[in-house]
Amino acid sequence: MNKNEKRKEIKQKQSILSPEYCHFADKAICNRILSLHEFQTADVIFCYISMENEIDTRPIIENAWxxxxxVAVPKCTKKGCMELYQIHSYEDLEAGKYGIPEPKSKCLPVPxxxxxxxxxxxxSCDLEGWRLGHGGGYYDRYLEHTDFITAVVCRHQLLSESICHETHDKRMNIVVTEEIMRFL
Structure with a gap:
C-alpha cells in the first residue's frame, strides 16, 4: 500500500473514533510525554499546535511553560518548509497557512x-518509529539535519503494523501511544 492509500485508510479509521476514546487517549499520551526523562530535562521543547483530529498538545505546552x-512551535514559511518560533502564551498565535495557529511575527526564532x-x-506510525504525515513533507524537511530527541505521538487504534519509508524520511526516537512507549 502506498502512502496516499495508507492516508485514506487512516483518515477513515480516524473518522469513526469516538470522542470519549480520543479524549482518554490524548490525556494518557500527554501524561506519558510529561513523564519522560527527555521531556523533564529539556530546556527547549518543540511541540506542534494541535488541530482537529490531532492529539491535543495543550497539556504538554502548558506544563512546559x-x-x-x-516552547518552540512551527510556522510554515513556504511550501514544504517551516521554522520554529518561541511562544510564551497562546496569545502569541494567529491563524496561519491552512488555518493552523502559528506564531505571530513578533515571536523570536528558535534555532x-x-x-x-x-x-x-x-x-499514523509504526513501532519502528516511522511516521505517516499529511504528505506535505514539512516535518521531514525540518528534521532532516537535526539531532534532538523526537517522540511521535499516535492514538493506539491508528497505529500501523508497518509504514513504508523513503530515504528522506526521518525515524523517530520514541513512539508514544496511550498503551505503549517504545524507545528506539
Whole structure:
C-alpha cells in the first residue's frame, strides 16, 4: 500500500473514533510525554499546535511553560518548509497557512541546534518509529539535519503494523501511544 492509500485508510479509521476514546487517549499520551526523562530535562521543547483530529498538545505546552521551559512551535514559511518560533502564551498565535495557529511575527526564532526534545504529530506510525504525515513533507524537511530527541505521538487504534519509508524520511526516537512507549 502506498502512502496516499495508507492516508485514506487512516483518515477513515480516524473518522469513526469516538470522542470519549480520543479524549482518554490524548490525556494518557500527554501524561506519558510529561513523564519522560527527555521531556523533564529539556530546556527547549518543540511541540506542534494541535488541530482537529490531532492529539491535543495543550497539556504538554502548558506544563512546559509551568516548568519554565522554552516552547518552540512551527510556522510554515513556504511550501514544504517551516521554522520554529518561541511562544510564551497562546496569545502569541494567529491563524496561519491552512488555518493552523502559528506564531505571530513578533515571536523570536528558535534555532534547531538549541532544541532538546520534540513532540511530532502523525496520521499514523509504526513501532519502528516511522511516521505517516499529511504528505506535505514539512516535518521531514525540518528534521532532516537535526539531532534532538523526537517522540511521535499516535492514538493506539491508528497505529500501523508497518509504514513504508523513503530515504528522506526521518525515524523517530520514541513512539508514544496511550498503551505503549517504545524507545528506539
Amino acid at each position: 509551568m516548568m519554565k521551559k522554552k 534547531p541546534n538549541t532544541i532538546d526534545f520534540a513532540v511530532i504529530p502523525c496520521l
